[in-house]
Amino acid sequence: MKVGYGDCNGTFGELVQGIYEKKPFLLTLPITELKTKAVFIPQFNENKIIGHELFTKAIVACQKLLTMFNLPSGGYLRMYSSIPRGKGMASSSADIVAGMRAVADSYSLLISEEMMSKIASEIEPTDGVMYENVVAYDYLGGTLIEKLGKLPPYHLIGLDLGGTVDTVLYNQQQIQYTSQQLQDLKNAYDLVKVGIKHQHLPSIISAATISARINEQFLPKPLFNEIDYLSSLCQGGIVTAHSGTILGILYEPKEVDGTSLQHFYQKLETFTVRNQLTPRFYSNTSSKLKNLTTPVV
Template identity: 50%
Template structure:
């Protein structure tokens, strides 16, 4: 038993999200420099786990873990994160995973990604952020579907339209997908699989754009079609938070004159949306 530490990356929305064969899935878009970091100080003499800045979901996940291993619930949990909440960037999922890892580190628990998934899914629908690489993930049941490996080299110019989306409430809303939408989900999934297999960025960006178009019927983003045109001009794709407020243009990391391209793209985006909150990854 010692002071335990754990961390977890965030995401920029999802590469693809939808339903195939009545199973909800998402394909993760991990962003390593978005991060939640947790520290756990055990206190076996205390009866409760405390936090200076309470994060209810992370606390609940920590208690579930400790109950599973029949551990005393006492201790202090502290979480620091640079992931904005309510934006569709996996802030709460990252907090949950970081907290579980910190407690597991403190007690040297033999925790697995599958165990983390199971606990996280008991708290809320969860992103697959316990996996470092890109995966297809059943976010309702917390189950890995398929791993794809790392993304080819990329740049992302992202922006936020403001406001927040409550992911839990959003996931309780029945999505009225048409038969054509289900066919697009299958197409996008296969494009991802092929794109990662061939390390072909163009196939991946096509998949993200297909998924974003379907989501535009569910949670529309302002200026979507103007930005889709910009993405096409730069041989990139649109990526969105399917249950959040952010959207971005995904660019091939091997483009010539990258700095010039990103600068020009950012300027054009600013011409469409006055004073957008731009983020580069």
């Protein structure tokens, strides 16, 4: 037994979310720049895990994990997170997974993604952040549907449109999709699979945009049409947090078919300044965003 360490990435909403084959699902969009880190310090003289009230869900998950292994549950859990809360970026799920990984590290436990998924789903509807790369995940049942693989190179500019959403409350409502929307969601799911298999980002962009537009019927975002238009300037598309407050522009890291990224960045700057928004840049490439004077942090 020792001081244990764990971490977990957040997400930028979901590539696609809805119903597929009568089962709720989401396709994850993991973001390595968004991270929760956890430190677990075991204590023999404590009979419970002590931590900040902000991370109550993670504390409960860690206690459940120790009970599962019939181990003493005393200790201190310290959490450090760069993931905004209440925005649809998997902050709670990342807290839960990072905490369990720290406890497992402390006790040298071998825990599976399935085990973490089961515990997390007992606490709240959860994202599939315990799995690497993009996965299809039943966020209500807490089960993996299938692993899809790594995303091709991308750039993503994220915009927080304000406010917060209680994911637990939001997911208690029954969303009624039309038959056409269900077919479109199936097509979007298949497009992501094809896009990952062939490392073809435009297929994934199309899928995310389909899902984002459907989601506007249930949780509309301010400025959606304007951001949708901006995405067309870089031949990109829209990514949304289906139960959150963020929208993103997903696009290729290079100019395609004569598209001027400089023109896009200029229009984006004008838009964000006018609407008092701060764009945030994410990418799975080593390239840096250039020619954009609006702060991207």
